[in-house]
Amino acid sequence: EPEVTQTPSHQVTQMGQEVILRCVPISNHLYFYWYRQILGQKVEFLVSFYNNEISEKSEIFDDQFSVERPDGSNFTLKIRSTKLEDSAMYFCASSEERYGYTFGSGTRLTVV
Amino acid sequence: AQRVTQPEKLLSVFKGAPVELKCNYSYxxxxxxxxxxxxxRQRLQLLLRHISRESIKGFTADLNKGETSFHLKKPFAQEEDSAMYYCAYKGNTGKLIFGQGTTLQVKP
Structure with missing residues (x-):
């Protein structure tokens, strides 16, 4: 069964540094998403991406965040100048149409 | 505002007992x-969606528009059902709005 792959599984970074979280969506999927889950809290939507542009973003997704699909296969989330409160599990997801997401296994980001 | 509510953080049952995980939504x-x-420590996996009206791993869920509920049920819980369960609502824009999640613990 096709999978969404996320790397790394765990990233530790110092406050103020930039991080890039990587995702390889399922190859024939057209819609891509990032979600995050702060420890002990619910899964929250960050951004959706379709046709090489952001289709929707949440209030969390401010100028500190950006997404890119640099080469037609990877889908990246960049967080500039990380803060302690950015520590969370970040999930990538993709879907072929507007239904039936497939989630990746997540990247645990720890900002120290 | 669109919201999904799962009132129970933890549900603990014995193996073989019926399970109902509650979910209410506003939309x-x-x-x-x-x-x-x-x-x-694994990825989020789709268990059910109301459109397909199917039963997966013995679980079912019925959309009740009058009560704005989508409770998840299983008549006989198994130990391997122990996991975190999230109810989610998808609106017109395609994003998912998740509930807080319910931990199901099935005791032997």
Whole structure:
């Protein structure tokens, strides 16, 4: 069964540094998403991406965040100048149409 | 505001007992509702969606528009059902709105 792959599984970074979280969506999927889950809290939507542009973003997704699909296969989330409160599990997801997401296994980001 | 509520953080039952994980939603427009399951340290997996009206691993969920509920049920819980369960609502824009999640613990 096709999978969404996320790397790394765990990233530790110092406050103020930039991080890039990587995702390889399922190859024939057209819609891509990032979600995050702060420890002990619910899964929250960050951004959706379709046709090489952001289709929707949440209030969390401010100028500190950006997404890119640099080469037609990877889908990246960049967080500039990380803060302690950015520590969370970040999930990538993709879907072929507007239904039936497939989630990746997540990247645990720890900002120290 | 669109919101999904799972009132129970933890539900603990004995093996063989019936299970009901509650989910209520508030929405505008036509709802699409899902249940996702997350086994220990694994990815979120789609368990059910209301459109397909199927039964997966013995679980069912019925959309009740009058009560705005989408409770997840299983008549006989198994130990391997122990996991985190999330109810999610998808609105017109395609994003998922998740509930807080319920940890199901099935004791032997």
């Amino acid at each position: 505008s427009g036509s709802p699409e509702l899902f249940w996702y399951v997350q086994y220990s």
